[in-house]
Amino acid sequence: MRHDEMIGKVQALARLPDRGTAERAAHAVVTTLSERLPSGLARHVAAQLPPDMADAMRQAADAAAVSGAPDTGAHGSGASGERFGLTAFAGRIADRAGTDEDTAIREAAAVLEVLDAALAPELTERMAGALPADIRELLPVERANEGGEAGR
Template identity: 35%
Template sequence: MKHDEFVGAVQNRAELASRGEAIRVTRAVLTTLGERLQPGEASDLAGPLPMEIDIFLHQADSGQIFDYDDFVQRVAERANADYADAAFYAQVVLDVVDETVPESELQDVTAQLPEGYDDLFELLATDEYY
């Protein structure tokens, strides 16, 4: 998937008013996810993503430990959104990531996250990650 397609998919699914908002939301989610993942996994996940998108994972300070509520709160702060919107935006971005990366990459991501993160993957078409 190319950058414009990725951003357009996030904008459309999250019902955002502009591409700029879609990019801000994507950056918020992927930066926060990159912080939660181990450095090698953040890089692996970034590999198949468009270059303009993968940088959010590469620049994250990986290896941090925080729970799902903290994850959503970080996304909310970065995206300038409330908690409920941030949780939805995170699901949307991960749904688009799911369509972009090989299945094994997202399985590796879910293997690193504790059970409390299940809501993050709620929009995915399959439940094979749980």
């Protein structure tokens, strides 16, 4: 999916007033998501995104890996990502996007829906499995149910 198409979908789904707001929301969500996911998985997600969104995701994944997060070992995906739930997820997105937490949750759900459509199904399943249940609830219904308990 192309960048313009992704931003347009985020704008429509989150009912945002303009593309600039949608752009800020998308970058805030992918950056925060990248901090939460294992860095190897975040890099795999980034590889399927348009260049500027991919860059934001890779930078956050690289920063998380350098910060000394423990290695996941058997899964070979590098640093395990920070452990935080929905409240911190929404707070970080709100800070980055310059909005409140309720709006950040709505924006996150829109961005995650667009990512679900843009990424290979097996990658979105891995992403869902790496998230805790409260964040996973922001995913489209069928994906949220497939995530299992891997992200506890």
